[in-house]
Amino acid sequence: MRGKFRKNSLPRRLVADLMHASSRVPLISLTRPLDVHAVVEARARAVQAPGWAAIFIKAFALVARDEPTLRTLHVKWPWPGLYELPCSVGMVAIARVEDGEDCALFERVCAPDAMTLAAIDALIRRAKTAPLKDIPSFRKMLCVARLPFPLRRLAWAIGMNVGRQRANFCGSFGVTSVAAYGPGELQALSPGPFLLSYGVVKPDHSLDVVLRWDHLVCDAALIARSLSRLEQVLNGEIAAELRAIRLQIEARPVRAVGNCP
Numbered sequence: 001m002r003g004k005f006r007k008n009s010l011p012r013r014l015v016a017d018l019m020h021a022s023s024r025v026p027l028i029s030l031t032r033p034l035d036v037h038a039v040v041e042a043r044a045r046a047v048q049a050p051g052w053a054a055i056f057i058k059a060f061a062l063v064a065r066d067e068p069t070l071r072t073l074h075v076k077w078p079w080p081g082l083y084e085l086p087c088s089v090g091m092v093a094i095a096r097v098e099d100g101e102d103c104a105l106f107e108r109v110c111a112p113d114a115m116t117l118a119a120i121d122a123l124i125r126r127a128k129t130a131p132l133k134d135i136p137s138f139r140k141m142l143c144v145a146r147l148p149f150p151l152r153r154l155a156w157a158i159g160m161n162v163g164r165q166r167a168n169f170c171g172s173f174g175v176t177s178v179a180a181y182g183p184g185e186l187q188a189l190s191p192g193p194f195l196l197s198y199g200v201v202k203p204d205h206s207l208d209v210v211l212r213w214d215h216l217v218c219d220a221a222l223i224a225r226s227l228s229r230l231e232q233v234l235n236g237e238i239a240a241e242l243r244a245i246r247l248q249i250e251a252r253p254v255r256a257v258g259n260c261p
Helices: 010-022 037-045 052-066 117-129 137-147 150-160 161-172 220-250
Strands: 027-035 072-075 081-084 089-098 101-112 173-176 194-198 208-216
Touching: 010 137, 010 150, 027 220, 037 220, 052 072, 052 089, 052 117, 052 150, 052 194, 052 220, 072 161, 081 161, 089 117, 089 161, 101 117, 101 137, 117 220, 137 150, 150 161, 208 220
Parallel strands: 089 173, 173 194
Antiparallel strands: 027 208, 072 081, 089 101, 194 208
8 A cells, every 4th residue: 555755744753863862761550539629619619720631740740849859850870870850840741733743842831830821821721822832841852853864863862861951851750631531540651750741620529540650760659648638739839729710819808990970
């Protein structure tokens, strides 16, 4: 059967490089339903509710703030070892359509535990609609994707094996989901050490969370404890911030409008 040759676009090149880098990371996964009733109720009452991606990015960063292992990378240069970051760097998958093609790009969120939910959500929303050249993380990734094949492999080898550069290339954790398109469990790959994905909210106000991690960094016991802590943070600090957003909006003074003559 005769077909036609189609040249890879820059976003497809990027995905090919990501899959090549991810194939060398020994990721294993743990799936657990989390009770998020407090977040669901707080979001329902919020005037401008942030998306779930922003919520999970901040929640995971808050957990990692108290657990340094969740901010740790495994690197090979100058010798194999672990590299602990001073703060979390989140990478969130952004679905876009460029030149008629569906593609996924990745927005970098540095120290999300120190940001407000509104600021994180605004960053993600801008990454979905702004021109590619206006998003620094997109520009950097696509710039690497433009390189010839040998130079791309060299760039990724440096990015994956030098601690500081790996944080810039892959972050300390990633967040991805297809919940906007319906239920389903996403078993994604990532060159980073931790990758969190989540499903749709169920009628009992729970949702399934899949956390994949680099087995060279930690073991399953820590991940199980971290998911329990994540549930606490979601229903505690995150729900409280959502309620505070509503109270701040309601407390804004209303300017009186006089009658027109």
